Amino acid sequence: MSVVFFVLTAMTLAGALAAVLLxxxxxxxxSLTVAFAGLALLFLELDAQFVAFVQILVYVGAVAILVVFAxxxxxxxxxxxxxxxxxxxxLAGLSVAAxxxxxxxxxxxxxxxxxxxxxxxxxxxxxQIGEALMSRYVLPLEIVALLLTAALIGAVIVAMHEKDGxx
Amino acid sequence: xxxxxxxxxxxETAKNFAGSYVSKDRLTxxxxxxxxxxxxEATRDFPFLVYDGEDWQAGLRCVACQxxxxxxxxxxxxxxxxxxxxxDYVGKPQIYPARFDIDISVCMSCQICxxxxxxxxxxxxxxxxxxxxxxxxGLLLDRSKLAKSNEYYHTIHPTExxxxxxxxxxxxxxxxxxxxxxxEAAAAKAAAAPAAGAPAKTEPPAxxxxxxxx
Amino acid sequence: xLEKADQVFVLLLHWLVGYLPAAWRPASGVLLCVxxxxxxxxxxxxxxxxxxxxxxxRMQNRYGPNRVGPFGxxxxxxxxIKSLTKEDIVPFNADALVHFIAPLMLVVAVFMGFAVxxxxxxxxxxxxxxxxxxFFAMGASTELSVFMxxxxxxxxxxxxxxxxxxxxxxxxxxxxxxxxxxVVMITGSLSLVDIVDAQNRYTWxxxxxxxxxxxxxxxxxxxxxxxxAETNRSPFDLPEGESEIVAGYFTEYSxxxxxxxxxxxxVGMFGIAGLGTSLFLGGWSSPLxxxxxxxxxxxxxxxxxxxxxxxxxxxxxxxxxRQDQLMNFAWKFVLPMTLLxxxxxxxxxxxxxxxxRWIAGMVIVVGAYVLMGRVGMRREHFGPRTYRYAE
Ligand code: SF4
Ligand code: SF4
Numbered sequence: 001m002s003v004v005f006f007v008l009t010a011m012t013l014a015g016a017l018a019a020v021l022l023x024x025x026x027x028x029x030x031s032l033t034v035a036f037a038g039l040a041l042l043f044l045e046l047d048a049q050f051v052a053f054v055q056i057l058v059y060v061g062a063v064a065i066l067v068v069f070a071x072x073x074x075x076x077x078x079x080x081x082x083x084x085x086x087x088x089x090x091l092a093g094l095s096v097a098a099x100x101x102x103x104x105x106x107x108x109x110x111x112x113x114x115x116x117x118x119x120x121x122x123x124x125x126x127x128q129i130g131e132a133l134m135s136r137y138v139l140p141l142e143i144v145a146l147l148l149t150a151a152l153i154g155a156v157i158v159a160m161h162e163k164d165g166x167x
Numbered sequence: 168x169x170x171x172x173x174x175x176x177x178x179e180t181a182k183n184f185a186g187s188y189v190s191k192d193r194l195t196x197x198x199x200x201x202x203x204x205x206x207x208e209a210t211r212d213f214p215f216l217v218y219d220g221e222d223w224q225a226g227l228r229c230v231a232c233q234x235x236x237x238x239x240x241x242x243x244x245x246x247x248x249x250x251x252x253x254x255d256y257v258g259k260p261q262i263y264p265a266r267f268d269i270d271i272s273v274c275m276s277c278q279i280c281x282x283x284x285x286x287x288x289x290x291x292x293x294x295x296x297x298x299x300x301x302x303x304x305g306l307l308l309d310r311s312k313l314a315k316s317n318e319y320y321h322t323i324h325p326t327e328x329x330x331x332x333x334x335x336x337x338x339x340x341x342x343x344x345x346x347x348x349x350x351e352a353a354a355a356k357a358a359a360a361p362a363a364g365a366p367a368k369t370e371p372p373a374x375x376x377x378x379x380x381x
Numbered sequence: 382x383l384e385k386a387d388q389v390f391v392l393l394l395h396w397l398v399g400y401l402p403a404a405w406r407p408a409s410g411v412l413l414c415v416x417x418x419x420x421x422x423x424x425x426x427x428x429x430x431x432x433x434x435x436x437x438x439r440m441q442n443r444y445g446p447n448r449v450g451p452f453g454x455x456x457x458x459x460x461x462i463k464s465l466t467k468e469d470i471v472p473f474n475a476d477a478l479v480h481f482i483a484p485l486m487l488v489v490a491v492f493m494g495f496a497v498x499x500x501x502x503x504x505x506x507x508x509x510x511x512x513x514x515x516f517f518a519m520g521a522s523t524e525l526s527v528f529m530x531x532x533x534x535x536x537x538x539x540x541x542x543x544x545x546x547x548x549x550x551x552x553x554x555x556x557x558x559x560x561x562x563x564v565v566m567i568t569g570s571l572s573l574v575d576i577v578d579a580q581n582r583y584t585w586x587x588x589x590x591x592x593x594x595x596x597x598x599x600x601x602x603x604x605x606x607x608x609x610a611e612t613n614r615s616p617f618d619l620p621e622g623e624s625e626i627v628a629g630y631f632t633e634y635s636x637x638x639x640x641x642x643x644x645x646x647x648v649g650m651f652g653i654a655g656l657g658t659s660l661f662l663g664g665w666s667s668p669l670x671x672x673x674x675x676x677x678x679x680x681x682x683x684x685x686x687x688x689x690x691x692x693x694x695x696x697x698x699x700x701x702x703r704q705d706q707l708m709n710f711a712w713k714f715v716l717p718m719t720l721l722x723x724x725x726x727x728x729x730x731x732x733x734x735x736x737x738r739w740i741a742g743m744v745i746v747v748g749a750y751v752l753m754g755r756v757g758m759r760r761e762h763f764g765p766r767t768y769r770y771a772e
Pocket of ligand 2: 238275276
């Protein structure tokens, strides 16, 4: 735990909080990007280069852009009127969020030994990650690949359908 | 095959690139301050006032009729009439512009003033190096700057100027012929009617040539 | 002596750093490298702008700039002074903070990419394990700054330009990434240093550059196309199509911020050219074994400059694509080609026989190219146009 860690954590948390609290949707999306970048830097701090770069490439480079696109294409980026931001089903939302948090917290508590590790951090270079993905985790990888392909085809079909309808 | 057109295009631009270093003919640019193209007769940009003879103040053809001032679309002409008169090219006494200003920062070079002028007094110039440091005064041209001689007009627009001169000469000749005819008729009448009492008419157009239209 | 010339910058760095106390050395060494990068690339930028303006002029049978200094070579200086002394105008309605951050972010992200480019033997700032990925991550974060610039200006042209830019960059990022995967597959490393080292071998005096192999050639071609689109270069310069949307996402920028965008664009071009050089053209290695005595950094920078000149040449040749042509080209031609190229790379990796793998690779690449050029790029025939007027 170093100064860098705390700075990065503060940055990530600030970004995430701003993403929830700001009124202007585009500002929210941009602060979400700050949170993503902070996470990536945290990974880098933990010597997980590959994950960090992929985090930037995928989240900052693609997901953030998608979010922004979605905001711009679906509704105007105007600031909503006061009082209009709260959903009526906030109770359900809160319970879902609490449940997710609980599961995550449980997983973290279960898996991590609650004592500082004294062994040397395992060096996870790209080659090892690749080998793991292609041997031990090949089934999940393939399932994810299948899922993504299905999503891709689905998106194409939706787009084609719209075009037919327009004609 | 895909990309053939692109290769052809690349070859073409490469040819142009290399060629422009080899042959001067390809480069159509005229490097302006050092090189100039020969003046083109049909050029026109801003109006000027034509004068005949040596003295521009005496020879201005403009009679301050203010037609151009009224017709100018952006209203960039300002004319003040004179109180006295001076003879025009046929010798008729006419008023003249005591002030004649054109704001060439407003003028849009439409040439309407030239077309409406009944006296061939205003023509289009070809000067273009009019840059000045004073954006108001420097671009407001007064009489003295606008007045240019008929010879100058001949040098910039020879064909047009010759036509104008021919027309003016014709008009002058007509006026003179008319005056002569009138004088002859008067003389004949005077001769034919020995009876006294015939009033000796004085014809209004002065016959003696004035300092114009050479 | 030649050895010294090759390593002159490395030795210079060591010599300079040697004057400092030992504790400061690593940090100050990195700092010096950063300063060098920040000094060298803007200089190259000035050179490239001049080359571009003169070259384009010559291609169109004009002189190009020739007034400032002898043959106009001081034109970039004049341009620089002009843009630095211009008034910085921020639109009244603009989102001032985002408007301010966007150009900075762009330039920073673009410069970050150079950290992993090997610009000569032993001349790389950080030799990361996944440097290729790092480069692409930095490239991807420029997209966001483009969007920020366009959105925060509150100008319809800016927003349109930003949307176009982002859509285009996302579409072409996929083939750009995929075209490099072949190289990674064969080399077995994501590190650019390793990739360049792997190409620095010679058979019969000829270098083992990736571009000399079937999968490399196809990958190279696709990389060039995708890199032009990534850097918004003509013929893919829709985001700044001046005839339609003024200047695209930086319409509302003036003065120094405009200069930053301009700089970012060109430096991004250098970055991607450097990456392509490292991946396919052997980085700092010489093409022929007999020319190996030329210092490695000369090779690297001259390759980059040749690449830039090619970009300029293409810009002088081709008209701008239409949006639908752009997308069709990306998804129906470039992307399938890069995917097929993976197959060729795999074939190259696993077929041991020298001749067989050459022939099979060439057949697949050329066949796919011809076929896809015929089928995928068939011209769409539009019917007579109909117009609907706004009520
Ligand atoms: S220039 Fe011609 S139209 Fe204008 S005031 Fe003089 S005579 Fe009249
Ligand atoms: S050219 Fe047209 S605008 Fe200029 S002074 Fe004559 S009438 Fe006016």
